[in-house]
Amino acid sequence: MYLVRLVYASRVVRPLDDGDLEQILHSARENNKGAAITGMLCFHRKFFLQCLEGSRSEVNRVYQHILNDKRHTEIVILDYQEIVSREFDEWAMGYMPESRLTESINMKYSGTKEFTPFEMLGESCHQMMIELKDTVPIV
Numbered sequence: 001m002y003l004v005r006l007v008y009a010s011r012v013v014r015p016l017d018d019g020d021l022e023q024i025l026h027s028a029r030e031n032n033k034g035a036a037i038t039g040m041l042c043f044h045r046k047f048f049l050q051c052l053e054g055s056r057s058e059v060n061r062v063y064q065h066i067l068n069d070k071r072h073t074e075i076v077i078l079d080y081q082e083i084v085s086r087e088f089d090e091w092a093m094g095y096m097p098e099s100r101l102t103e104s105i106n107m108k109y110s111g112t113k114e115f116t117p118f119e120m121l122g123e124s125c126h127q128m129m130i131e132l133k134d135t136v137p138i139v
């Protein structure tokens with residue numbers, strides 16, 4: 001089965017703490033290892049931005065679980081592409097915390113220094129995540 005990439009943004013339903021993020025990342029990484037899914041999750045106060053890569057069937061299946069997760073809402077697909085290779089092949093789910101989403105990277109890929117994934121092109125989100133991966137140590 002060939003590869004696809006799905007990028008979505010969502011909004012948290014309540015303020016999340018480190019424990020909430022740890023739980024999300026733990027189940028994401030465990031499940032994604034079994035499903036051969038790789039990617040990156042960015043979190044900034046109110047918003048998530050996530051990239052999932054893998055076989056079409058597994059990416060679609062995992063995305064259905066994510067859609068039903070009550071911890072976030074307003075989930076919007078920003079980009080869905082067939083791809084020839086993975087960008088995040090080393091991470092079952094790399095995590096990019098708020099402190100790494102700086103004003104300068106936001107300015108480079110959007111019209112404002114705030115992190116506003118709903119206002120961004122899917123391709124800008126994708127390129128921003130690649131730059132973060134290449135320049136910032138992933139947690």
Ligand SMILES: Cc1cc2nc3c(=O)[nH]c(=O)nc-3n(C[C@H](O)[C@H](O)[C@H](O)COP(=O)(O)O)c2cc1C
Pocket residue numbers: 024027028029031032041048050052062065066067068069071072093
């Ligand atoms: C922002 C966000 C990102 C998530 N990313 C993933 C993911 O990449 N893979 C995954 O399996 N679950 C992910 N989850 C968790 C799923 O929504 C769901 O809780 C999980 O698949 C259930 O698995 P479990 O029964 O093993 O806990 C994410 C949840 C949230 C809120």
